[in-house]
Amino acid sequence: MVTAIILMNVERSRINAIADRLADMKEISEVFSVSGNYDLIAIVRVPRNDDLAELVTHHLLTIEGLEKTNTLLAFKAYSRHDLEAMFSV
Template sequence: MVNALVMLTVARDKVNAVAEQLAEMPGISEVYSVAGRYDLVAIIRVRDNDSLAELVTNRLRQVEGILNSETLIAFRVHSRHDLEAMFTIGTEEEG
C-alpha cells in the first residue's frame, strides 16, 4: 500500500467543485479544505507506485481548477487513531 498527501492550490471559485471531484476518485480516501498556503489536501491510498503515478500525473491533471500541486509520499503511517481502533475491536457495547 502506498500512501501520499497531495497539497493543492485551487482557483478561488472552484474549491468546492474540485474537492467533490477528487473525493469521488478511486484511490483518494479523503479531501480536506485547509487554511494556509494550500486550499485542499487529498489523502491517497493506492496499491503501488504505478497507481499513484497514474492518479497524480494523469487523473488529477484533468480536474479543472487545480492551479498547482505538491505530492508527499508517506514512508510510514503513525496513527494513534488506528491503534485505538485496533485495540477496541470486540469491546463495543451491544444495545
C-alpha cells in the same frame, strides 16, 4: 499500500466543486479544505507506486481549476488505529 498526501492550490471559485470531484475518486480516501498556503489536501491510498503516478500525472491533469500540486509520499504511519486494515483493498 502506498499513502501520499497531495497539497493543492485551486481557483478559489472552484474549491467546492474540485473537492467533490476528488472525493469521488477511488484512490482518494479523504479531501480537506484548509487554511494556509494550500486550498485542498487529499489523502491518497493506492496499492502501488504506479497507481499514484497514474493519478498524479494523468487524472489530476484533467481537473480544470487545479493550478498546482505538491505530492508528499508517506514512509511510515504513526497511529493508534490500524490504518492498513481500515483501508485495505
